[in-house]
Amino acid sequence: YHWDLPQRLQELGGWTNPEIIPVFKDYARxxxxxxxxxxxxxxTINEPWHICEFGYGVDYMAPSYNYPGIPSYLCAHNLLKAHAEVVHMYREKYQDLQKGKIGLTMDTSWMEPKTDSVDDQEASERALQFYLGWYAHPIFSKRGNYPQVMxxxxxxxxxxxxFTRSRLPEFTADEVRRIRGTADFFGINSYTSKRVTKNDHNNSNNFPIPSFNHDMGVIEDQDPNWTGSGSAWLKL
Structure with missing residues (x-):
């Protein structure tokens, strides 16, 4: 899946609706x-962060929900469960015969601390957990589940x-076990780097509340001295 959801499925709620899980499994079969x-x-899935946050949290990509702080987490929850179901199906029915490997491909920029301060080092780690750990932890960590900081x-x-409950959905114990280990390789795309610093109430660059960026609690930018490539965001 590379961001090309049929419109009729989007009208059912797209990746925010758990009914997409068996549909995606049928498609994969x-x-x-x-x-x-x-x-x-x-x-199974290419760049899930972009699918969920850029499509549902903001209006950068289709379906352009621009609904911060809730749908992107629902999207990721269903996406991870759908991925796991497809991997289990492939391993049980096809892998021995077809001799292939299966996983998913995540993406993140490198999050460089803006300074050597403890706050910025913590911001760097937290940003990597929110971008990459959001999808990697449930699959690759021994404990499974989302990163504890999230x-x-x-x-x-x-x-x-x-809110009467967390905006981040909870996996059941069975779901944690079902998702953990569902990749034969660690797939990652990375294009550029960012500088990150802690976001606080004195910073003029505050984010919508609630939102993914407010939850993450960091400010991102790029050093103007970094080498450009003709792109506004791709820096070396």
């Missing part, structure tokens, strides 16, 4: 049966904001 004799490396921050901020 068709592809395995049609092309599995030739394709030996499968990526669980704690979103829970606490949700409570402050008057």
């Amino acid at each position: 068709l592809l395995f049966e049609m092309y599995g004799d030739r394709i030996k490396i499968w990526t 669980i704690d921050r979103i829970h606490n901020l949700s409570k402050e904001q008057g």
Whole structure:
């Protein structure tokens, strides 16, 4: 899946609706049966952060929900479960015969601390957890589940904001086990770097409340001295 959801499925809520999980599994089954004799490396989902935050949290990509702080987390929750179901199906029915490998491909910029301060070093780690750990932790960590910093921050901020439960959905214990280990490789795309510093109430660049960026709690920029490539965002 590379961002090309049929419109009729989007009208059902797209990746915010858990009914997409069996639909995606059926779609994957068709592809395995049609092309599995030739394709030996499968990526179930390409760049899930972009799908969920840029499509549902803001209006940068389709479906342009521009609904910060809630739908992107629902999207990721269903996306990870759909990915896991497809991987289990492939391993149980197709992998021994077709001799392929399967995983998903995440993406992140490199989050460089803007200064050597402890706050900025913590901001760098937190940004990597929110961008990359959001999808990598449930699959690759021994504990499974989302990064603890995401669980704690979103829970606490949700409570402050008057929500009766965390805006970050919770996996059941069975779902944690079902998702953990569902990749034969670690797929990652990375294009550029960012400088990050802690966001606080004195910073003029505050974000919508609630939102992914407010939950993450960092400010990103790029050093103007970094070498450009003709792109506004791609720096070396």
